[in-house]
Amino acid sequence: MIDSPSLGDEALALLRELIRSACVNDGTYASGQEIRNTDVLRRFFDGVDVDPVVVESAPGRATLVVRIPGTDPHAPSLALVGHIDVVPVMHGGWSHDPFAADIVGDELYGRGTLDMLYLTAAYAVATRAVASEGRALRGDLVFVAVADEEGGSRLGIEWLMRHHPELIDADYVLTESGGVPVGGSAGTPHSVTVTVGEKGLARRRLLIRGIPGHGSAPWGSSNAGVIAAEAVTRLTRFAPRAVIGDYWPRYVDALDLDPEVSRRLTSVAEILGALPELGELAGYAHATTHTTISPNVIRAGDAINVIPGEASIDLDIRQLPGVSPEEVDAYVMSALGDLMRHIEIVDVVGASFSPANVSPMDTPLFEVLAEVIDEAYPGAVPLPIIAAGGSDARFYRAKGRRAYGFSVLSRRWDYGRFRHLIHGNDEHIDLESIALTARAIDSVVRRFLG
Ligand SMILES: [Zn+2]
Structure with missing residues (x-):
């Protein structure tokens, strides 16, 4: 792994910008205004040899896509699908400004830190690393920074699948809600959750x-x-x-x-x-x-x-x-x-x-996820789970694509705490989890497409 500390630093800096855009989606047509975050991401890719495409499903409801073509047309492609909208905050419920991206001790506060801007930032960092190193990949890498997941995806993935399927399609997909360590000792968990359905x-x-x-x-x-x-x-x-x-x-x-x-x-x-x-x-x-x-x-x-x-x-x-x-x-x-x-x-x-939807575990991508979990926590294995809620993965699974919720959170997380903070007051994430996830996503891309 090259330069691993800086992946975390890059992801943290980008994550703070994504939070400050405050793309709050209350389910109404004109809310979200994800174009603020596609602007942030367009700047992030400035000076790199990629061609970000921005499409709007409605005024301001923007999605940004970067596709880096692979060298082998038969190799499987991988999409990193991160939403850039966040849910509203309960006024008076927060002890920090939810859109200031304050760092307190070793934790970053803000709406969307955990759901799921830390992952969207990690996806962008991994994609930029591939492009700026001029690395040749076998299959296509697709980064999708998508609108309207929190509003039910009608102006996001669902709209894109209807109007621009070629932009966002891939054989394999990674998205939100995995990465929680389970069991084991204080240092090393023996499992990390991967959401398979x-x-x-x-x-x-x-x-x-x-x-x-x-x-x-x-x-x-x-x-x-x-x-x-x-x-x-x-x-x-x-x-x-x-x-x-x-x-x-x-x-x-x-x-x-x-x-x-x-x-x-x-x-x-x-x-x-x-x-x-x-x-x-x-x-x-x-x-x-x-x-x-x-x-x-x-x-x-x-x-x-x-x-x-x-x-x-x-x-x-x-x-x-x-x-x-x-x-x-x-x-x-x-x-x-x-x-x-x-x-x-x-x-x-x-x-x-x-309907409920599940991706199989006997796939080459799932094998890579297991390797990357072992790399982060030696000896740990993936723990497949079915999520209670929905994500954009369901639209890909409905088309027969294999989609997993994956990240690597630090040892301080358990699934109860994770679920409690998502959509809750004082949503935050620790800096170690941001770095672990940035390294893990980069490693998945190298191993699966490299
Ligand atoms: Zn989410």
Whole structure:
């Protein structure tokens, strides 16, 4: 590895600029304005022999692509796909300015540090290193700094796949959400997570009918808001049967827990009772073994003196691999039971169902990821996991491309802490993780395409 300390320094400097652009995406058409970050990246590639292409899916919703052609048309290509938008911040929730990119001790604070600008910066640094050294690669290297991941990708990867597929396509893809060390000693973990798949996404709206009336005489009324409250309670208590699957037992194994706790965590009958043993990891443990239903948008009533005759509840449902749309509706109906006589289930326009997706592990890229993990933490192996949430990987996997979530975080991280800070207050990353990841991505590119 040449010049490894400077890869981390370059990634840190670029990461701070990407944070300061504050490309906050609240899901609306005009938010994000990722063109601020494509401008940052265009400057980053100034003076290097590459030709960055910037395309806009809507005014200011820009994506930058750098493709370095390989010498062998039969060699597999690799895309490094990093989003450049970030989610909004909760005002008053931060102890640092979320867009100042302050370094405090050995940690960098800022919205997007962890999700996923540290990786986008590492991708850019690795790509520039290849170009500036004039290194010949066998297959194409594609760096995609993409808009609108946080808004559901409609103005990002989804739009690019429809309008410019040739720009962003590759046989193999790396993107966010891997890299958490698991188990082992304080110095060396025995595993590092690699995200090989994602749960599916189903969105449903419940339309609830009551009978409107005067708020002054509620006795005996059919208040749609009250029915909605009961529906939320039932949905929250409902527990579809756990599916332990192939990946979760490996994770439990890697955690080095008390054998009795491990046994309960991998038992369909006992897992729910054992979750509190896992602390911050419990939410993920539940999500990766269950189809989950979260009632997230609840509406009823317009006027304080009118009993509402209508209400609606939007459900964010994340289903396990193999669960069909009909099974999703069956879960909802069995949770609601006799309340269904007041309720109609309808699709939420635009994104009603996308299936779970998984990439295989017996691929040349996965082998390289294992080598690079061993390089960062001697003796450590990849721990394949299924993410609870979605990323741009699902669009590539739907086209048959192999996509993995990969990075290398420092020993201070565990998966509970990682998930807690993503989209949370005081999002931050330590400088060691920035350097480890910059070196790891550079090493993957050299080994896989070199
Ligand atoms: Zn992200």
